[in-house]
Amino acid sequence: MPILTTLCYIEKDDCYLMLHRIKKENDVNHDKWIGVGGKFQDDESPEECLLREVREETGYDLLDYRLRGIITFISDKWETEYMYLYTADCFTGTQIECDEGELVWVRKDEMDSLTLWEGDKIFLKLLAQDSPFFSLKLRYKGEVLEERILKVYGRTGQAL
Secondary structure, three states: OOEEEEEEEEEEOOEEEEEEOOOOOOOOOOOOEEOEEEEOOOOOOHHHHHHHHHHHHHOEEEEEEEEEEEEEEEEOOOOOEEEEEEEEEEEEEOOOOEOOEEEEEEEHHHHHHOOOOHHHHHHHHHHHOOOOOEEEEEEEEOOEEEEEEEEEEOOOOOEO
8 A cells, every 4th residue: 555645845045954864773864854744544635635744743733725736656675655746835823843853954055955855856956947836756666766757737737
């Protein structure tokens, strides 16, 4: 059974709130920098998962967010994952300490200096370009990106 997840890049002052995954044992994302999010719980919608995960990991309540794309991760090392990718720029609350890693506001123009998955660099570039909704399939062999298939959708729902 594939894994269903959400990931959110929270934006403020030309920065993203990034999670440096350094605290969990046996973490597939260990020492990588990613947005915040996680796995669906039973009967959750993508939006419910997004709001819960952001609150649990950051202490923030999202007031406005945007679904940007769906990412399919395929690997020889872990289960297939379907990830709903969001951005958000309106939130309330006070940032808390995350038990999965260190939360850091990182300038968007400094993202390339972080240890990122190769596939993440692709969708971060799409976010930077304010791409229309997209579907991105990423196939990994170990930590090496072997294949990428991108479909960007226009207003009619047709692939561009």
